Amino acid sequence: MKKLVVFLVLFFGIWSLQGQIVYNPNIAIKPIPSMSIFKVEMTDTTTTIVVRMINDKQMPPFTLRTKNLFIRPVSDPDRIKLKRSVKAPFTPEKHAFTALNEIFEFTLVFGPLPKNTKYFDLLEDLPKREFYLQGIILDPPLNKMVSRGFQSFAKGDREGALLAFKEMAEADLYFEYGLAYFNIIYLLVQLNRIPEAQEWYDKFKERFFYDKQLYENEFVRLGIRQKLK
CATH class of the missing domain: 1.25.40 (Serine Threonine Protein Phosphatase 5, Tetratricopeptide repeat)
Incomplete structure (x- = not known):
C-alpha cells in the first residue's frame, strides 16, 4: 500500500522556472518524504527528470524494481515510456547511503510531454507500486x-x-x-x-x-x- 506523504509537516521545494526547465516542482504524493525532483527539463523530443533523495535519517538501500517506468499528464491514459537513465539503481543494483544528509540523484529520460502540460505523474508499471511521484506540478x-x-x-x-x-x-x-x-x-x-x-x-x-x-x-x-x- 502506498505510504502517504503529508507535505505540511515535511519538506517543500523552492520552485522556480527557467525557460523549459522547472526546478523543484511541488509533488502531490510520493513514497519517501525526502524524495523530490530537482528539475524537469522539457524539449520537443524528451522530458528529463532529475530525482533527488536526501538521507535525512538512516535510509535503507534504494533500488528501482523495474525499468518499465512511464510518465503521463494527470488523467491522460497515454503512457510515455522511459528512454534511458543515468545513475538509476535498477534491481539488482542498489544505492546504499553512507552518510547523514547525503544527497543521491539519478536521471530519467522519457519521450516528450504534450505542450502546455500543467501537471503529470511518474510511475512504475507494476501491480503494486513502490516508486511513484504523482501530481508533479509544472504550472x-x-x-x-x-x-x-x-x-x-x-x-x-x-x-x-x-x-x-x-x-x-x-x-x-x-x-x-x-x-x-x-x-x-x-x-x-x-x-x-x-x-x-x-x-x-x-x-x-x-x-x-x-x-x-x-x-x-x-x-x-x-x-x-x-x-x-
Missing part, C-alpha cells in the same frame, strides 16, 4: 501558491498558508489530487474553525481525487475525521 501559478502555503506554514503563519491553499483549490478544478483540500481542512481544524473545516470536508468528499482514500486514512490517523461529521 507556474499553481507552484507559486503551493510554495507560498508551505513557506507560510513553516514560518508559523497558518492564516497565510490557509489563504494560499484556498487559492490553489479554487484556481484549478482539474488538478485531481487532494493536496490543497487536505491542507485546508488540516489548518482549519488546527485553528479550531470546525464548521468551516466541515464545509471543506464536504467539498472534498464530493470531488474525485486519485489519492482520496490516502487522505481519508490520514484524517483518521491525525484525529481530524473524529471532529467532523
